[in-house]
Every structure is written in C-alpha cells, then in structure tokens.
Amino acid sequence: MKAGLVRRVGVLEIDEVPRPAVGDGEVLVRLRAAGLNRADIVVRDGLFAEQQPLPIILGVEGAGDVVEVGDGVTTLEPGQRVVLLPMLVCDSCDACRSGRDSACRSLRFLGEHTDGTYAEYIAVPARNAVPAPDSMSYTELAASLLAYMTAWHMLVTRGQLQAGETLLVVGAGSGVGSAAVQLASALGARVIATTGTEAKREKLCAIGASEVVNYCDVADFSSTVRALTDGRGADLVHDAVGGATIQRSIQSLRHGGRLIGMGSHSGPHADILLYSLYRNEIDFRGAHAADSRELPDLLPMLCDGRLRPVIDSTFRLESAALAQQRLVSADRFGKVVVTID
Structure with missing residues (x-):
C-alpha cells in the first residue's frame, strides 16, 4: 500500500x-x-x-x-x-x-x-x-473528530463553560481554535477570538465569534479583552498557543477566572508572573487529548450540522x-x- x-x-x-x-x-x-x-x-x-x-x-x-x-x-x-x-x-x-x-x-x-x-x-x-x-464527507470526518473532541474536553469537561459566559479563544484560526469558537457559540457563550489577519477576522465572525482582536494591531490583547468586557475580563480562556501568550491570557481573565492550556506551539516554557495568578485567584487547568465518554454529547452536534x-x-x-x-x-x-x- x-x-x-x-x-x-x-x-x-x-x-x-x-x-x-x-x-x-x-x-x-x-x-x-x-x-x-x-x-x-x-x-x-x-x-x-x-x-x-x-x-x-x-x-x-x-x-x-x-x-x-x-x-x-x-x-x-x-x-x-x-x-x-x-x-x-x-x-x-x-x-x-x-x-x-x-x-x-x-x-x-x-x-x-x-x-x-x-x-x-x-x-x-x-x-x-x-x-x-x-x-x-470523508474530508469533513477526518477534520472533525479530534479537533471538536479536544475543544469539548477543554471547554466543557475541564473548563466547565456555561451559557452566557465570556470565552476568549487565543489563536482562533487553528483547527482546534476554530472548533472551540464554533462549539462555544453553539453552547450559548459569548466568544472573543484573537487572530493575526483581517481575513481571519471575517471568517471567525462567520463561525460564531462576537468580537475578534487582531493581535498584530494591539500591543497587548488582554487590554482589549478587558475593554470589551467593561473592565471585568473573560470568564474562561482557551489557550493552545503556549509560552508566547500564557501571561496575556492570565491578564485577560476576571478575578477567579479559568485558564485552560493545551499545546505549546510557541514553545514549551513560559515566563509567568505568579502574582497575577495568586492575586486574582486564577484557576490554571491543563487539558490533554479527549475522552471517549464525551462522544455521546458531541456526535449529535456534528451529525445535525450545529458543528461543521x-x-x-x-x-x-x-x-x-x-x-x-x-x-x-x-x-x-x-x-x-x-x-x-
């Protein structure tokens, strides 16, 4: 073969x-x-x-x-x-x-x-x-299961995302990032996404993002996120980028917010200001892969087209x-x- x-x-x-x-x-x-x-x-x-x-x-x-x-x-x-x-x-x-x-x-x-x-x-x-x-189609199937299962595991199982909450997806143009935007929107969350081009801004809005921050246009996306949430910050951050964005992801969260980290595409090490975790009582959670027990909840959303x-x-x-x-x-x-x- x-x-x-x-x-x-x-x-x-x-x-x-x-x-x-x-x-x-x-x-x-x-x-x-x-x-x-x-x-x-x-x-x-x-x-x-x-x-x-x-x-x-x-x-x-x-x-x-x-x-x-x-x-x-x-x-x-x-x-x-x-x-x-x-x-x-x-x-x-x-x-x-x-x-x-x-x-x-x-x-x-x-x-x-x-x-x-x-x-x-x-x-x-x-x-x-x-x-x-x-x-x-076979192409859609091959592109779907792992990305959406990973997004579900990060947002629902580990992140406990609730309808009405504000989610920040960092690096939303990736496969799992775009899956997270769609899934969170379908679950009733407000989604703020970061990306690096105006072309991606339009595409992210089309799949469920309420607001999109172009990180090439702003020095610190966390300041923009806070402005978009009237100074409060996001309830949950989905970060699959890694070392380059973790500190700004922490700064984007409200007091007592949750950060779900999976992936280290920008590097496996991060320089974190620990005080920003302690003072704001941030819950930093890791996520790895996904669970087969999540399939019964996820598959119907793929089958009926709520997720594409x-x-x-x-x-x-x-x-x-x-x-x-x-x-x-x-x-x-x-x-x-x-x-x-």
Missing part, C-alpha cells in the same frame, strides 16, 4: 509499504482522508520524546471504510463508514472503564506511538473506529509534504486534509 512515512528525521516520503494485518479485536480500515495535526510536524522532526522509533507512518486523524474485521469484533462489519479515535488505551484500568481516555497511564496515539493515517490502510482496535454519520468543520485546504496523499507546509502557514484557517484515493 501507499503511505507517507518518516525514515530519516525531518523528511516525509511517500512509498510502498506492506498492508497491515488485522489482529484479534481489530478492524482494517481503508482510509479515504487524513486530517493533519501539529503533532505530525513534531514527530517528523524528531522532537517528540516518546514517539515510536523510525520508520513511522505519520497521521493522527483519519476516516474511511471498514474492509475486514478480526476475531471477536461484533460491533462493526465490512462496508461501514468510520472516523478514527486516535487515542490508544489499555482498556482495562479504572480510567478506561469509565471512558476517561486522557487519564489512562498507558495512553498512546496513532501517528506518534504507532503507525498512523497517512496511508491507504490502517489496522486499529475496534473501539477506535467510530461509525460515521452519512451527512459528512472548517476546511482550509485539501491535498492528495502524494502531496503530503506540501500539505504540511500549508499546515504551518501563517494564513491557514481551519484544518488541512490529505485525501487518499
């Missing part, structure tokens, strides 16, 4: 590799699309400390059709359209039994710890193949290297997807 893999650090190549065999409890999926993720770049460049030794097929997100089921699989059958859950868990600890994937101590990910979705076929545990709604993935661009698998270039482009808005013929 054809696959996009890394044999040497920093180099993505398209080559023929053996099709994976199906084990007990697994299904073989003929992939039709793969959503790109920043993790793909980190693994490609050898910067992820826990990744599988090279070679590795990249790709965390994907969608396609079941073509074969292994022994013991009763929940799926050949021909079913599925979207993949990228979280690989032990399925036996207390966290797994309660659907808290992010708390599994054996948690691994497709495309990071094992071969991923830049391929024509992938074998995964049956629990990782979620029956997909007919209302969504934002697709920036699509590329063929043969052009996956170009797709990765687009992924890190400053003017990207939403998800980049590779289609697999």
Whole structure:
C-alpha cells in the first residue's frame, strides 16, 4: 500500500509499504482522508520524546471504510463508514472503564506511538473506529473528530463553560481554535477570538465569534479583552498557543477566572508572573487529548450540522509534504486534509 512515512528525521516520503494485518479485536480500515495535526510536524522532526522509533507512518486523524474485521469484533462489519479515535488505551484500568481516555497511564496515539493515517490502510482496535454519520464527507470526518473532541474536553469537561459566559479563544484560526469558537457559540457563550489577519477576522465572525482582536494591531490583547468586557475580563480562556501568550491570557481573565492550556506551539516554557495568578485567584487547568465518554454529547452536534468543520485546504496523499507546509502557514484557517484515493 501507499503511505507517507518518516525514515530519516525531518523528511516525509511517500512509498510502498506492506498492508497491515488485522489482529484479534481489530478492524482494517481503508482510509479515504487524513486530517493533519501539529503533532505530525513534531514527530517528523524528531522532537517528540516518546514517539515510536523510525520508520513511522505519520497521521493522527483519519476516516474511511471498514474492509475486514478480526476475531471477536461484533460491533462493526465490512462496508461501514468510520472516523478514527486516535487515542490508544489499555482498556482495562479504572480510567478506561469509565471512558476517561486522557487519564489512562498507558495512553498512546496513532501517528506518534504507532503507525498512523497517512496511508491507504490502517489496522486499529475496534473501539477506535467510530461509525460515521452519512451527512459528512470523508474530508469533513477526518477534520472533525479530534479537533471538536479536544475543544469539548477543554471547554466543557475541564473548563466547565456555561451559557452566557465570556470565552476568549487565543489563536482562533487553528483547527482546534476554530472548533472551540464554533462549539462555544453553539453552547450559548459569548466568544472573543484573537487572530493575526483581517481575513481571519471575517471568517471567525462567520463561525460564531462576537468580537475578534487582531493581535498584530494591539500591543497587548488582554487590554482589549478587558475593554470589551467593561473592565471585568473573560470568564474562561482557551489557550493552545503556549509560552508566547500564557501571561496575556492570565491578564485577560476576571478575578477567579479559568485558564485552560493545551499545546505549546510557541514553545514549551513560559515566563509567568505568579502574582497575577495568586492575586486574582486564577484557576490554571491543563487539558490533554479527549475522552471517549464525551462522544455521546458531541456526535449529535456534528451529525445535525450545529458543528461543521472548517476546511482550509485539501491535498492528495502524494502531496503530503506540501500539505504540511500549508499546515504551518501563517494564513491557514481551519484544518488541512490529505485525501487518499
């Protein structure tokens, strides 16, 4: 089969590799699309400390059709359209039994710890193949599940966002950022978003942002956020940017506000003024991945169109290297997807 893999650090190549065999409890999926993720770049460049030794097929997100089921699989059958859950868990600890994937101590990910979705076929545990709604294309499916599950985990499970609250989404033009804007708006929150271009301002307003702050036009977006909230500050901040924005995110919050951090694209270290946390009693919470228990609440919103993935661009698998270039482009808005013929 054809696959996009890394044999040497920093180099993505398209080559023929053996099709994976199906084990007990697994299904073989003929992939039709793969959503790109920043993790793909980190693994490609050898910067992820826990990744599988090279070679590795990249790709965390994907969608396609079941073509074969292994022994013991009763929940799926050949021909079913599925979207993949990228979280690989032990399925036996207390966290797994309660659907808290992010708390599994054996948690691994497709495309990071094992071969991923830049391929024509992938074998995964049956629990990782979620029956997909007919209302969504393969491209939309590949761009949707992880971004919206991450947004749900950050905003609802960890952030406890309530209707009527004010949410600030920092770096809202990314895949998970745009998902957070849509989700929060659908849940009845007021959304303030930050971005770096006027073109993205219009797009963010179109998907649910009430106000958009262009961080290239203001020295400190936290001052603008406070002005937009009559000096009070936001109730919750969604920050997936990392070190470059964390302090300003803290300063954007009301007294007793919550900061949800996930991701460190601008660097893994941050210079934080601790007094700004203590004095204002800020609740700083981390978020990692998502939980399968969140699917019953999220999937209906995708199925009925209340949430619709934002697709920036699509590329063929043969052009996956170009797709990765687009992924890190400053003017990207939403998800980049590779289609697999």
